[in-house]
Amino acid sequence: xxxxxxxxxxxxxxxxxxxxxxxxxxxxxxxxxxxxxxxxxxxxxxxxxxxxxxxxxxxxxxxxxxxxxxxxxxxxxxxxxxxxxxxxxxxxxxxxxxxxxxxxxxxxxxxxxxxxxxxxxxxxxxxxxxxxxxxxxxxxxxxxxxxxxxxxxxxxxxxxxxxxxxxxxxxxxxxxxxxxxxxxxxxxxxxxxxxxxxxxxxxxxxxxxxxxxxxxxxxxxxxxxxxxxxxxxxxxxxxxxxxxxxxxxxxxxxxxxxxxxxxxxxxxxxxxxxxxxxxxxxxxxxxxxxxxxxxxxxxxxxxxxxxxxxxxxxxxxxxxxxxxxxxxxxxxxxxxxxxxxxxxxxxxxxxxxxxxxxxxxxxxxxxxxxxxxxxxxxxxxxxxxxxxxxxxxxxxxxxxxxxxxxxxx
Amino acid sequence: xxxxxxxxxxxxxxxxxxxxxxxxxxxxxxxxxxxxxxxxxxxxxxxxxxxxxxxxxxxxxxxxxxxxxxxxxxxxxxxxxxxxxxxxxxxxxxxxxxxxxxxxxxxxxxxxxxxxxxxxxxxxxxxxxxxxxxxxxxxxxxxxxxxxxxxxxxxxxxxxxxxxxxxx
Numbered sequence: 001x002x003x004x005x006x007x008x009x010x011x012x013x014x015x016x017x018x019x020x021x022x023x024x025x026x027x028x029x030x031x032x033x034x035x036x037x038x039x040x041x042x043x044x045x046x047x048x049x050x051x052x053x054x055x056x057x058x059x060x061x062x063x064x065x066x067x068x069x070x071x072x073x074x075x076x077x078x079x080x081x082x083x084x085x086x087x088x089x090x091x092x093x094x095x096x097x098x099x100x101x102x103x104x105x106x107x108x109x110x111x112x113x114x115x116x117x118x119x120x121x122x123x124x125x126x127x128x129x130x131x132x133x134x135x136x137x138x139x140x141x142x143x144x145x146x147x148x149x150x151x152x153x154x155x156x157x158x159x160x161x162x163x164x165x166x167x168x169x170x171x172x173x174x175x176x177x178x179x180x181x182x183x184x185x186x187x188x189x190x191x192x193x194x195x196x197x198x199x200x201x202x203x204x205x206x207x208x209x210x211x212x213x214x215x216x217x218x219x220x221x222x223x224x225x226x227x228x229x230x231x232x233x234x235x236x237x238x239x240x241x242x243x244x245x246x247x248x249x250x251x252x253x254x255x256x257x258x259x260x261x262x263x264x265x266x267x268x269x270x271x272x273x274x275x276x277x278x279x280x281x282x283x284x285x286x287x288x289x290x291x292x293x294x295x296x297x298x299x300x301x302x303x304x305x306x307x308x309x310x311x312x313x314x315x316x317x318x319x320x321x322x323x324x325x326x327x328x329x330x331x332x333x334x335x336x337x338x339x340x341x342x343x344x345x346x347x348x349x350x351x352x353x354x355x356x357x358x359x360x361x362x363x364x365x366x367x368x369x370x371x372x373x374x375x376x377x378x379x380x381x382x383x384x385x386x387x388x389x390x391x392x393x394x395x396x397x398x399x400x401x402x403x404x405x406x407x408x409x
Numbered sequence: 410x411x412x413x414x415x416x417x418x419x420x421x422x423x424x425x426x427x428x429x430x431x432x433x434x435x436x437x438x439x440x441x442x443x444x445x446x447x448x449x450x451x452x453x454x455x456x457x458x459x460x461x462x463x464x465x466x467x468x469x470x471x472x473x474x475x476x477x478x479x480x481x482x483x484x485x486x487x488x489x490x491x492x493x494x495x496x497x498x499x500x501x502x503x504x505x506x507x508x509x510x511x512x513x514x515x516x517x518x519x520x521x522x523x524x525x526x527x528x529x530x531x532x533x534x535x536x537x538x539x540x541x542x543x544x545x546x547x548x549x550x551x552x553x554x555x556x557x558x559x560x561x562x563x564x565x566x567x568x569x570x571x572x573x574x575x576x577x
Contacts, residue, residue, distance in 0.1 A: 110438070141536050142458050149461040152469020156441060159476055163434060175480070178473060202536055 110164030132311030173262020177253035190352035194359030208297030218303030
């Protein structure tokens with residue numbers, strides 16, 4: 001087998017394994033078995049990533065705060081510590097064994113069904129993220145639309161959880177979460193529209209294909225993030241996805257110090273674990289969508305490295321994005337509710353709208369091929385998005401800073 | 410056909426349950442189930458785009474608006490005895506209203522000429538074609554809808570904010 005053949009079969013490895021497994025079944029069952037196997041694989045892979053993320057996040061945050069973090073749990077009954085990477089297993093056992101408490105006054109059905117809807121909707125949204133050249137769980141023409149439709153169901157689940165718990169903290173937390181998710185869904189979607197405008201498709205696989213070329217001799221990939229409109233859209237997308245995933249600095253819905261844990265207050269045991277899992281699945285889904293739309297999906301950063309399996313590149317980029325999520329959580333303090341909504345409506349939405357104009361300009365100036373025209377195109381495009389950003393942020397922050405500290409040095 | 414029957418049953422049954430709930434939040438949530446059934450119907454009929462839009466707009470957004478409106482505006486429960494209209498009058502007006510709406514919709518459907526040919530049934534409508542027909546042929550209608558919704562939004566903000574001023 002030639003070297004490229006070996007790499008290609010590694011790239012296809014999951015598919016080959018699936019085909020072998022399915023071939024043992026009678027013909028009539030093969031189609032169904034295929035689908036079930038794909039769904040199970042995606043679930044297991046992302047559940048493993050979830051387990052890994054919890055420990056990575058705890059260790060990462062600990063390092064940022066200059067402490068070791070969990071480093072004890074290893075393999076049971078041995079002295080092997082694994083640097084604390086046995087912690088997720090111990091956490092899982094704890095979560096399953098914990099008592100499941102349902103408040104007497106709670107709406108039993110809604111209280112039970114909320115975490116189920118949430119986990120299902122986040123798992124559904126993972127289905128349209130292309131994990132590799134040959135690994136797209138669900139090929140849809142309207143994949144991006146599907147992603148947001150699946151995400152929209154999770155808002156309903158959050159409300160159901162908050163209202164069904166029959167607890168004021170839960171309801172306040174749920175309303176906060178909804179206000180936040182609705183406010184930030186707008187910039188999130190508006191940031192994605194330029195990508196759809198310029199690629200002319202809603203299909204995630206086609207969007208990845210559109211980013212699959214290199215310029216400057218294989219060193220500058222044609223990823224959307226390396227264009228003025230793409231960079232601005234990516235920045236808006238990342239900030240809005242922090243808010244959508246209820247992550248710090250936008251984790252007000254769960255603010256432990258003010259409203260205990262928001263809509264999670266009355267949940268314990270495995271139901272709480274499901275919420276926790278759904279949050280991380282949602283984070284993975286948004287990070288995966290960001291990778292797909294802006295960071296070239298499963299394409300390698302340099303054409304020389306393209307021989308490595310495509311799923312390796314996707315997961316490498318996914319973990320980079322997730323690392324950014326953890327880093328930001330360790331760095332930024334939580335916003336206040338009014339700051340949060342003002343930030344969304346006064347800065348993010350107008351900027352995202354300006355970026356739409358920018359994308360339209362980029363589309364219309366596609367024919368400016370001469371060096372001078374190319375330079376003019378870039379300068380104008382940067383100006384279209386940078387000018388409103390500077391003006392808006394100047395005017396919004398006028399009179400607000402610098403803050404003086406009376407008692408702290 | 411069994412699938413269609415199941416979906417229709419889901420839509421109608423959840424809508425019927427929604428009407429009979431005393432608890433407004435429960436009624437709204439059952440209505441959401443019904444809307445979800447409509448989305449399933451669109452998916453069954455092969456209209457992926459409309460199906461996803463139905464989930465996004467109705468299950469995601471309209472339900473939120475409804476629930477927000479209930480939680481933020483309702484000052485207390487209205488007991489059933491307080492309703493001034495008698496039951497018969499309420500039923501009569503309900504039937505009248507529903508049949509009027511049904512009549513208008515049925516008239517529209519019967520009055521529209523759907524060219525069903527072999528070719529149009531076979532070729533699936535692509536997203537690009539939907540987009541082009543919305544942006545080219547029906548651009549004016551689309552803009553008018555957008556303007557209408559904006560006016561509604563501004564009106565809602567005005568009503569909500571003026572109510573607050575009265576209270577303070």
